[in-house]
Amino acid sequence: MKRVLVLLNARAGTLLDAGTGNIVAQIKATLKPRCESLEVRLLQPRQLSRAIVDAARGLHDAVIVGGGDGSASAAVAAFAGTDKLLGVLPFGTMNLLARDLGMPADVREAVAALARIAPRRIDLAEVNGRPFHTLSGLGFFSQMARAREEMRGHALGRSVGFVLASLRALIRTAPFTIDVLLNGRHEEIRALAVLVTNNRFGADWRRARLDEGLLEMHVVQHQGTLTKLTASAALLTGAWRTEQDIRSMATTELLIMSRRRHAWASTDGELSRERVPLRCRILPGALTMLAVPDR
Numbered sequence: 009m010k011r012v013l014v015l016l017n018a019r020a021g022t023l024l025d026a027g028t029g030n031i032v033a034q035i036k037a038t039l040k041p042r043c044e045s046l047e048v049r050l051l052q053p054r055q056l057s058r059a060i061v062d063a064a065r066g067l068h069d070a071v072i073v074g075g076g077d078g079s080a081s082a083a084v085a086a087f088a089g090t091d092k093l094l095g096v097l098p099f100g101t102m103n104l105l106a107r108d109l110g111m112p113a114d115v116r117e118a119v120a121a122l123a124r125i126a127p128r129r130i131d132l133a134e135v136n137g138r139p140f141h142t143l144s145g146l147g148f149f150s151q152m153a154r155a156r157e158e159m160r161g162h163a164l165g166r167s168v169g170f171v172l173a174s175l176r177a178l179i180r181t182a183p184f185t186i187d188v189l190l191n192g193r194h195e196e197i198r199a200l201a202v203l204v205t206n207n208r209f210g211a212d213w214r215r216a217r218l219d220e221g222l223l224e225m226h227v228v229q230h231q232g233t234l235t236k237l238t239a240s241a242a243l244l245t246g247a248w249r250t251e252q253d254i255r256s257m258a259t260t261e262l263l264i265m266s267r268r269r270h271a272w273a274s275t276d277g278e279l280s281r282e283r284v285p286l287r288c289r290i291l292p293g294a295l296t297m298l299a300v301p302d303r
Contacts, residue, residue: 009093012043013068015059017075018050020099026115034119042123043070061086069093070298072122076100080141081276088132088139088294095125095298102277104142108215110300125298130218132294133206135275136282139291141206144275146264146286148181148201148228153274155180183230189263190225201228202264204288221292225262227255261289 014035016023023031032048039046047068051059056079063071064086073083074097084105087094097118098106109128111118132139143149155176187196203226207215242254264286273282 009043009070010045011068012039012046012070012072013063013066014039014046014048014072014074015056015063016048016050016073016097017053017056017079017099019053020075022099022115023074031115031119034116035122038119038122057082064090064092070095072097072298074099077102077104077142077277080105081278084132084141084276084295085139088291091296093127093296093298095122097122100277104213105276108142108218109297110302121300124300126301127296128218128299129293129296130299131206131221132291133204133223133288134291135204135273135286135288137287138275138280139294140275142276143203143205144273144288145204146186146202146271146273147184147199149203149274150272150279151176151180153277153279154272185266187265188225188227189265190257190259197227198230199227200230202226204262206290208258219293221260221290222258223260223262223288223290225257225259225288227257229253229255261287263287 016032018028028050032050035048036046049059056073056075060071060073060079060083070093071083071087072095073079076098077100079100080096083094083096096106096109096111097115098111098113099115103111103113106118107113111121130141132141133144134140135144145152181200183198183200185196185198186202187194205224205226207217207220207222208224209215238253264284266284268284270281271284271286273280273286
């Protein structure tokens with residue numbers, strides 16, 4: 009790495025908890041020996057989105073973004089197809105991409121891991137032309153994203169807010185009908201949730217590979233109220249691989265159709281209104297990221 013830019017979400021709770029000044033100093037001490045020039049910027053959330061887009065067109069050859077999965081999603085969309093190196097620091101709640109890249113969950117440990125990062129080519133996926141790094145979901149997943157936004161900054165903390173958001177999403181989730189074209193076959197499905205993942209996840213919500221060249225679609229089929237409870241619990245706890253009401257199918261592209269013209273989707277934790285049909289495909293080797301080796 010020659011010219012390195014670090015963009016940090018100044019409002020990230022984990023950064024504030026760890027002490028912003030201390031983390032910035034640690035980042036500088038860790039990265040300066042590894043590059044010719046280093047710039048670290050603390051930005052408000054709205055400024056961060058604009059800075060990520062500008063950095064994708066800028067002079068820095070490596071950019072590291074400190075934020076949650078939403079910030080990582082914005083960075084992935086901006087850097088997809090470029091020759092720049094992209095890294096992430098886990099300052100969010102789930103941090104699914106950072107975790108699969110081998111970054112420790114603890115902020116200080118993650119910064120220390122910057123001393124060992126190396127380039128790694130990974131797949132991205134795409135929904136309606138929008139690249140995403142981990143997953144995109146309908147039904148329960150979109151309700152969960154909506155409820156999490158409503159519970160953000162809950163007075164009793166992030167953990168309690170997550171539990172309350174899960175309950176709110178469960179109550180709001182209603183069955184819906186989709187027509188799926190996958191591997192040349194049409195199938196009508198009555199579902200409570202649909203999840204499309206970039207490469208295959210294990211039961212612990214981790215990916216063994218980030219370059220498998222596959223999408224996987226997981227469908228929670230509607231079989232009554234009990235299904236809603238058991239399948240939702242399985243999704244939240246990571247036990248969904250053994251839940252009989254959740255079907256999983258692998259492909260490289262798929263089409264999700266419905267009578268509705270639009271659908272709410274949660275893509276890498278960000279809620280968006282998408283035009284139906286939803287067109288999903290894998291983008292093999294679309295991005296070079298900075299990862300901890302041996303992952």
